[in-house]
Amino acid sequence: MLNDRLQQLVRAAGGDALLLDARQHRGLVTDTSDLITMLKNLRNDGFTRFIDFTAHHLGAKPNDDNQLAERFALFLILRAPKHGHAQLTLKWNWPGAIASGRGVPPWRDGSQGGTSTAPTDDEPSAAVDVDADLAALGVASHAFEKAPALEELASGNGDATHHEPPTSPQTGYNKDDGAGQPDGEPSPAGPVTAHPTLSHIWPAAGLAEREIFEMTGIPFAGHDNLAPLLLDEQFVGFPLRRDYEPPKRPDYAGALLKSREEQALLGLALAAQRGTPMTKLELEEQRAQMGSPQQDDDREHGGSRYSNNDNTSGGAP
Amino acid sequence: MTRISDRRLELRHDPLLTEKVVYSVGPQHPSLPAPVRLVVQADGELIERVTPEIGYLHRGVEQLCARRSYAQCAALLSRCEWLAGANADYLVSAAVEQLAGIEVSVRAQWLRMLVLELSRILSHLFWWGQLGLEAGQITAVFWALREREPGLDLLELLSGHRWHHGWIVPGGVRREPPAEFYGGLARFSGRLREALEHFEEFFSDNAIWVNRSELIGTLNSDYAQAHGASGPVLRASGVDHDLRRDAPYLQYDRVSFSVPVGEYGDVLDRYQVRMEEMRQSLSIIAQCVEAIAHLAPTTGGAGGPARSAGEDGGHGGSPHQGIEVPAGEAYIAVEGPRGELGLSVVSEGGPGPARLHLRSPSLYHLHLLDELCRGYLLADLFVILGSLDIMIGEVDR
Structure with missing residues (x-):
């Protein structure tokens, strides 16, 4: 029928x-x-x-x-x-x-x-x-x-x-x-x-x-082989579901400073004089010296140039 | 070892698994077009099984497209099938037009056809050069790329880009071809017509090529249909099907061309079908040029939908930024250089698709390898792979 x-x-x-x-x-x-x-x-x-x-x-x-x-x-x-x-x-x-x-x-x-x-x-x-x-x-x-x-x-x-x-x-x-x-x-x-x-x-x-x-x-x-076709075997999640959130990329720009205030605060003017941005190591030393209370959080969770929710005041320089 | 019907050799029954070797070909290999891994199990020189392992070029295009506008989707999709990116532009445009009920002017349809056929020729030329490399005829790649170059120049003249044109947009085409385009096209066509004769002379009477291709990698028509083959691969196996003729889109029902069909479905047939397709495409292009000459240019160049003020998102210049597409579903298919390239689009309204899926012919063709290679020699593997014209970009997406 x-x-x-x-x-x-x-x-x-x-x-x-x-x-x-x-x-x-x-x-x-x-x-x-x-x-x-x-x-x-x-x-x-x-x-x-x-x-x-x-x-x-x-x-x-x-x-x-x-x-x-x-x-x-x-x-x-x-x-x-x-x-x-x-x-x-x-x-x-x-x-x-x-x-x-x-x-x-x-x-x-x-x-x-x-x-x-x-x-x-x-x-x-x-x-x-x-x-x-x-x-x-x-x-x-x-x-x-x-x-x-x-x-x-x-x-x-x-x-x-x-x-x-x-x-x-x-x-x-x-x-x-x-x-x-x-x-x-x-x-x-x-x-x-x-x-x-x-x-x-x-x-x-x-x-x-x-x-x-x-x-x-x-x-x-009844399918005899449902092994991943395109994705990596280690991949977790279903990318084509609506609620899928892509994992955040590591903050490669973390070594660069994010706001002008911070730049001023940490004396990046010196680095600018030198002509090159500060390295991550130098930055950490500076922060340690100044005892910045929000050092790691700030660097890892905000201001990534790839992140969607841009919650920083300024962009990367 | 006894011969079966063609040059396929019978596998021996070997319960003790002596002399079985598993080769891992790729993911990086000089004979592979792009990263893909082939797990090849062989008994001496005989291939017993080929398992493709894909995903090395997976970029999550469908996931990316779900968050982007149609214009951005077209750009992403044309990077899936980069040798003929105009097809992806056309698919996205046609889907938007179908969902939004946009009529495309006849002249723009002819212009689109012209560029799609030109893309097919350029893609086939690249394939032929690569096939030559696989078969040990290094001359082919130089000849093919030499002929391909003026074609790319033409597309650059037309759109400003050699590969990813974005010239076909919803509502029409981006702009009229400049006056010198048609002269260049005529020179390109005439030159290529002669070159194709040369190519065929070089291959057809060449014992090295014929011996390596005749009755190698045969594909039965029933198996081909059940396993998703399409385009030249399907036609070489004797199935007379071409979307341009059987489900005409654009103005394909108003041009005359023949659909070459093979007999044995071997490497030689797939080669001959594609070579003949290039000639047919040249003939379609000539008919397009003639039709365009008799149609008045559309006003405003592109004939695309008017851009609403302030909605172009700052990208400027793109006529279909900010277009609102009503909710609906569409499946658009195009006879691409490799077969049926399809696009399923689900729209829930708005400037971009809710879900978009690219039906890639190469995905299915790549998985035919196991059937095609069984019982042939290891040396035939790359000739067979070359004859399928796999585009890894659209397999992995």
Whole structure:
């Protein structure tokens, strides 16, 4: 039935771009198994060329259970060689629950998790419940820990040992943590709900999913390798979430003085006479002599030329 | 060792893993276009597996774009695909125009087409020179860059910049080409037409090149489609698809050109497809020049949207600083030199995108390497890589 309706829609579009919005066709896809069925039907209908798959973070919102849920819009772009390479853009929303420490996946914080045998079904289960999430995250963390090593490459496929993600209370990862929260205030709950992978429908989607996972933190259940694609293995956080704050750069300009008053105070006129700015060492000596009360704080947290919140009175000279 | 269909050799079954060597090629290697690491597992001289490791050039362009205006995004994105930066300018402009409902004058569309085709030629020339280097024909790179130079001069004449032009802006193009541009273009085209004959003579009858490319790195059309191949790589595998013809944008439905398609999907086919594409681009450019000559220049030069007073943020001169784009979503695709270069834009209103994603053809092509290299010799690795025309800037973004 889904298939027929989509076929009608694609035909009606006459091979032009067609945007299926979940808001407009809410009845079309109700759960993950419907989604996968629909996508498989599309593939069998001729949409064999995968073009792109990308996620847009919409922000966190309390859901019906009064838990903060990160919301994403997913865009899938396909082409059908059979139908004159007609382009199809599918969009659907993907909600999920979220830990209190947003942006840091719980399995990256260094705590150790036990081992279990999480299922790696090719067909993700229809119901999106907490157990399914755990299983999916087990796969994700396993994939993350096992970046392809040289010896594995030589020995063919690596063995499948799954590490359950840590469920320590301080990460706020465990769903039970939310039970003690007072009513009326969104409670931190589990991580983002795992999305079923599309890589067994279009192999190229596997690459896009790796990128989505590292950039936005949506794990893909059934994906065989969610190792970071572009980011460093040590990188913490999801850069394409709205609340992501880039780490501050070290204050390379720290050796230079920041305000004219300070310059005068520290006698930079002498340095100016000399023709070169004071070195960091000289500056520290000067400060130590003068017993400046705010020496280190001032230098490290304000006035960086790269920092966004410029709270100093003047710029670097 | 027995031959399968093409020159691909059968891998031997070797449970004891004797004589398997894993080479780490890169991230810095003279044959690599930019930093990328290839983990190559070989059985003697036979390649068994290639795993690309990317991200050495990752600059977080998409994250940066979420905090910047469309003009700044165009500048950042053109630095992802630097050999044909005009494509990124066009993608951002077209996205803004689609979201804001801006009509572009026909003359500006022809001018854009002209520059996009010129960029394709310049990018292909660079690719050919580099392919020559990979195949041990060092002459190619000198010839290619010699022909490329007048093309860059033309773009400099047009926009003031050789690589990152920012000449295509929302609403049109930045300004009319100067009068001497068309004369220079005619000289460039005539010279290049002759040079292409030379190039092909030099390669086609050359036993060294043909032996190194024929039936090497074959790519099956089904595999290519399922794994995201596009552009010349897809066409060389026998899939007759070109966005310019099948989903025409600008004025591509009003020019006549042919789409070269390969048969075996080997290195030689990918080479021939690109060489023919350069000729077709020259023909499109000639048609553009003719069409432009019959259209009156737009008033005000660029024909871009009027800049609202005081909204140019002090940058001055940029006609699309401060443009307010309504909320919406758009996917714009262009047939770039390397394949389908796409841009997904989510706007929530305002002067910049909320989310922007570049669909990079090279990302998928790079990951075809494992399939392409399996069963060929180590010496073929770089010829195959060269035939894919990977741009690491757009892979890593």
